[in-house]
Amino acid sequence: MPENFAFQGSTSERFEAVKQEFACLIANEGNDFTAQFVVYHQGECVVDLWAGAGVNGDSLCGVYSACKGAAHLVVALLVQDGILNLDERVSHYWPEFSANGKSDISLRELMAHRAGLAGPDRGLSLDELSDDRAVAQRIGQQRPYWRPGTAFGYHALVIAALTGEVVFRATGWTIQEHFAFRIRAARDVDFFLGLPKEEEHRFLEAQLPLITPEHSTRTSGHAVGSTNLSDIAFNRHHPENPAVWELPNFRIVRERGPASFGGVASARALARMYASAISPMDNLEPLLRPEITTQFSQIHSIGYDLVTRNHRAFGAGFHLPSEYYPAVAQGAFGHSGAGGQQAFADPRNEIAYAYSRRRPPVPFAAAPENDRLIRAVYAAIAK
Numbered sequence: 076m077p078e079n080f081a082f083q084g085s086t087s088e089r090f091e092a093v094k095q096e097f098a099c100l101i102a103n104e105g106n107d108f109t110a111q112f113v114v115y116h117q118g119e120c121v122v123d124l125w126a127g128a129g130v131n132g133d134s135l136c137g138v139y140s141a142c143k144g145a146a147h148l149v150v151a152l153l154v155q156d157g158i159l160n161l162d163e164r165v166s167h168y169w170p171e172f173s174a175n176g177k178s179d180i181s182l183r184e185l186m187a188h189r190a191g192l193a194g195p196d197r198g199l200s201l202d203e204l205s206d207d208r209a210v211a212q213r214i215g216q217q218r219p220y221w222r223p224g225t226a227f228g229y230h231a232l233v234i235a236a237l238t239g240e241v242v243f244r245a246t247g248w249t250i251q252e253h254f255a256f257r258i259r260a261a262r263d264v265d266f267f268l269g270l271p272k273e274e275e276h277r278f279l280e281a282q283l284p285l286i287t288p289e290h291s292t293r294t295s296g297h298a299v300g301s302t303n304l305s306d307i308a309f310n311r312h313h314p315e316n317p318a319v320w321e322l323p324n325f326r327i328v329r330e331r332g333p334a335s336f337g338g339v340a341s342a343r344a345l346a347r348m349y350a351s352a353i354s355p356m357d358n359l360e361p362l363l364r365p366e367i368t369t370q371f372s373q374i375h376s377i378g379y380d381l382v383t384r385n386h387r388a389f390g391a392g393f394h395l396p397s398e399y400y401p402a403v404a405q406g407a408f409g410h411s412g413a414g415g416q417q418a419f420a421d422p423r424n425e426i427a428y429a430y431s432r433r434r435p436p437v438p439f440a441a442a443p444e445n446d447r448l449i450r451a452v453y454a455a456i457a458k
Contacts, residue, residue: 082126089455090121096451100444101126109433111342114452117425118354127433135277135339136433137323139412142338145266146235147392148352149242149253155367158245161391168244175218185237186392187375188227191219192237193304193382198313204232205331211240220304221381228381231308235334238392250334262351266340269332278339280324281414282434308382319413320435345429349409349420368422372408400446402453415442424456
């Protein structure tokens with residue numbers, strides 16, 4: 076184990092090698108590095124580690140797109156309840172959505188990023204972007220960018236506003252309200268889609284990424300007037316658009332909790348959320364039945380992503396980590412975040428994994444240390 080590293084927390088004896096891998100990471104990253112790392116196995120917390128000045132295990136950070144996993148756990152619960160059907164047309168729940176040739180798009184296609192609605196034709200102000208219902212109203216009226224179902228592209232900042240509108244139309248509750256009642260309160264998950272003022276003292280602002288010259292152009296916050304699909308999906312075509320990494324630092328984002336990117340949580344919360352989804356905990360059954368996790372974790376879109384312009388794999392509303400991390404079992408589901416977050420559930424091995432860092436990596440959402448940490452976790456379980 077390297078000397079002069081600084082981290083806190085604990086692991087069970089079987090996961091000592093995982094602690095050593097985290098220690099190596101901290102030593103390599105330097106003194107200003109802040110991260111949290113939590114793993115559950117068979118419903119028990121077996122890794123709970125953190126590092127960095129001013130951070131503890133309960134500190135809250137913006138988790139960017141990792142909150143898409145929280146939002147779509149709500150959709151999975153409503154499918155399980157029989158309230159929603161993935162193969163029903165979106166317009167069945169939300170009639171206005173049928174405008175401009177969208178009447179036949181299914182909820183499944185929407186959740187698999189196949190609807191061609193990656194962003195608004197005109198950019199959104201921060202006030203609009205942080206309001207899920209305003210986003211849904213805008214995008215619900217426009218024409219798709221490609222023929223729905225023929226291709227896919229990451230609906231980065233808007234997917235959970237669109238699925239959230241379906242949830243609202245079907246139930247009268249927002250995704251945020253469902254999550255707060257059915258997951259945060261009911262399962263003691265310290266994850267906020269809308270951070271109350273009394274919890275603000277726990278929040279740690281995202282730090283400026285260490286952007287190198289070769290990445291400076293791609294990470295610019297502005298591409299005003301652009302018709303490039305990637306710029307549209309990340310709202311870079313709006314003149315006042317902040318860079319993605321800044322979004323959780325705005326109080327309006329934290330307060331409203333837009334479900335595509337505005338969640339605030341600890342790694343403890345991310346891991347406990349996924350553990351609660353697949354494992355019995357605290358004398359409660361898992362949130363999701365096995366047939367529901369199977370349905371949502373099956374590959375729905377794989378190959379070339381029209382927005383990110385690289386290889387991606389999606390289930391219904393979730394990333395599929397087994398496509399990116401070879402150690403992860405098929406059938407795992409979760410979501411990454413632009414700040415380097417990675418969180419997922421592996422039902423086959425009853426693993427819930429969560430990693431979060433305060434300074435986003437460059438390029439965004441590609442924290443390479445997750446591969447090493449994940450391998451260490453699976454090696455420990457294989458013993």
